[in-house]
Amino acid sequence: MTATDNPLWHRIAAHTIGPPDAPLTFAARLARENRWQAAHAERVIGEYRRFCYLAVTVGEEMTPSDAVDQAWHLHLTYSRDYWQVFCPKVLGADLHHGPTRGGGQERDRFYRQYAATLAAYEAAFGEAPPGDIWPAAHRRFSVDPRGVRVNFSDGIFLSRRVALAVGLIVLAAGWLAGRTM
Amino acid sequence: MQLFSSWTGGDFLLFYTMLLGLCTVAAWWIPAHLREPGRSGESSDPETLAMLAGGRERLADSLLVDLFVRGGLAAADDGKLIVAQPGVPATPAGKELLALDAPITLAEARKRIGVHAERLAARLRRNGLMLRPEELARLRWLSIAPFGALLMLGLYRQRAGAALGEPTGFLVALLALTVVLAVFRFMKTDPRTIAGIAAVAEARKRSARLARAPQAEEAAMAVALFGTAVLVGTPWEPVHAMRQQGSSSDSGSSSGDSDSGSGCGGGCGGCGG
Numbered sequence: 165m166t167a168t169d170n171p172l173w174h175r176i177a178a179h180t181i182g183p184p185d186a187p188l189t190f191a192a193r194l195a196r197e198n199r200w201q202a203a204h205a206e207r208v209i210g211e212y213r214r215f216c217y218l219a220v221t222v223g224e225e226m227t228p229s230d231a232v233d234q235a236w237h238l239h240l241t242y243s244r245d246y247w248q249v250f251c252p253k254v255l256g257a258d259l260h261h262g263p264t265r266g267g268g269q270e271r272d273r274f275y276r277q278y279a280a281t282l283a284a285y286e287a288a289f290g291e292a293p294p295g296d297i298w299p300a301a302h303r304r305f306s307v308d309p310r311g312v313r314v315n316f317s318d319g320i321f322l323s324r325r326v327a328l329a330v331g332l333i334v335l336a337a338g339w340l341a342g343r344t345m
Numbered sequence: 346m347q348l349f350s351s352w353t354g355g356d357f358l359l360f361y362t363m364l365l366g367l368c369t370v371a372a373w374w375i376p377a378h379l380r381e382p383g384r385s386g387e388s389s390d391p392e393t394l395a396m397l398a399g400g401r402e403r404l405a406d407s408l409l410v411d412l413f414v415r416g417g418l419a420a421a422d423d424g425k426l427i428v429a430q431p432g433v434p435a436t437p438a439g440k441e442l443l444a445l446d447a448p449i450t451l452a453e454a455r456k457r458i459g460v461h462a463e464r465l466a467a468r469l470r471r472n473g474l475m476l477r478p479e480e481l482a483r484l485r486w487l488s489i490a491p492f493g494a495l496l497m498l499g500l501y502r503q504r505a506g507a508a509l510g511e512p513t514g515f516l517v518a519l520l521a522l523t524v525v526l527a528v529f530r531f532m533k534t535d536p537r538t539i540a541g542i543a544a545v546a547e548a549r550k551r552s553a554r555l556a557r558a559p560q561a562e563e564a565a566m567a568v569a570l571f572g573t574a575v576l577v578g579t580p581w582e583p584v585h586a587m588r589q590q591g592s593s594s595d596s597g598s599s600s601g602d603s604d605s606g607s608g609c610g611g612g613c614g615g616c617g618g
Contacts, residue, residue, distance in 0.1 A: 275579055
């Protein structure tokens with residue numbers, strides 16, 4: 165039986181997280197907190213649903229991508245929905261969230277779980293996970309964990325590309341000013 | 346010596362540069378379109394696919410990671426690999442590597458598997474996935490034929506110009522560039538048939554997930570198809586680091602911050618909120 169034939173999957177897919185008529189929906193909050201487009205946030209929620217399906221059906225610990233983990237984190241804050249509806253009535257099992265204890269052994273463990281999750285995803289859904297939401301190991305374990313919470317009221321933040329462009333413009337302007345003076 | 350005699354040096358340089366551009370396009374078009382079709386076939390074992398995807402070098406990489414994953418090899422302090430368990434089950438080519446008693450260098454690994462690589466290549470030729478030596482030689486010479494003709498033309502003009510006392514430094518530089526491009530094209534001619542190229546493309550498409558995060562038993566296949574770059578961020582990164590020794594590596598460090606979950610009593614955590 166494929167995932168899409170499984171009643172569990174249908175329950176997960178049909179479940180709405182948070183009140184759908186709220187001014188700030190779950191998807192909108194997820195998009196806002198991660199500075200994603202609304203469509204991307206919806207896709208991440210779709211991948212989170214698939215992750216939950218795998219976590220319940222595969223029978224071993226699964227590790228999500230960072231994006232999916234953000235959806236999971238946010239869902240956990242909707243604690244009444246998560247613990248009183250989603251886990252008991254939709255999943256039929258408690259899905260606990262276990263952060264790493266740190267260290268090399270944990271790193272290896274989580275890598276193996278992540279690789280197993282991608283393999284289980286492919287087996288269950290008949291397609292490879294989308295690369296922009298389930299990235300390669302280097303991105304997942306070396307780049308994404310560097311993300312931190314920032315408040316844009318506290319400072320000026322530039323993407324690397326913009327910072328490089330600004331730096332080059334300033335350099336060129338300085339050189340030109342030096343030539344003309 | 347009358348040909349091009351009315352042309353100025355600048356005119357001829359422009360003409361030569363345009364022809365060099367056309368020859369370069371032809372040098373890449375010819376092997377892409379005049380290659381032997383071969384016979385369609387499916388290869389599924391990592392050693393065969395490694396040989397087909399990247400030759401002896403890729404085969405050595407794939408064997409090294411296979412042995413590393415299974416504990417036969419271990420990382421030494423200096424970033425090299427050493428044999429940790431000579432007795433782990435291995436293919437004949439793998440056993441050759443496990444027989445090494447000093448820290449393993451890539452050059453030594455590639456040398457040790459030479460016979461096995463040649464055997465694999467012969468099988469791939471019989472199966473129509475790699476070009477036979479005479480077919481490869483023909484394709485190589487065809488690919489660089491436009492450069493050869495251009496070189497003759499340029500040499501003719503250079504000698505004529507030099508005889509008249511004209512400066513020919515730029516033309517000589519372009520002639521040298523022509524030779525470099527021809528040598529590069531000659532050396533880098535893909536030794537596979539069209540069917541061989543298609544077989545690797547199909548295997549890569551089928552195994553696209555492995556390029557992101559292979560499982561232990563998939564590591565050899567992942568390296569066979571995509572190279573050791575797929576090992577960055579995995580527990581088997583020392584094999585990639587060894588491969589990159591002597592050149593800059595972008596492997597970076599890994600923090601190991603991750604989360605997991607299971608419905609069967611995994612670790613309990615929470616992030617507040």
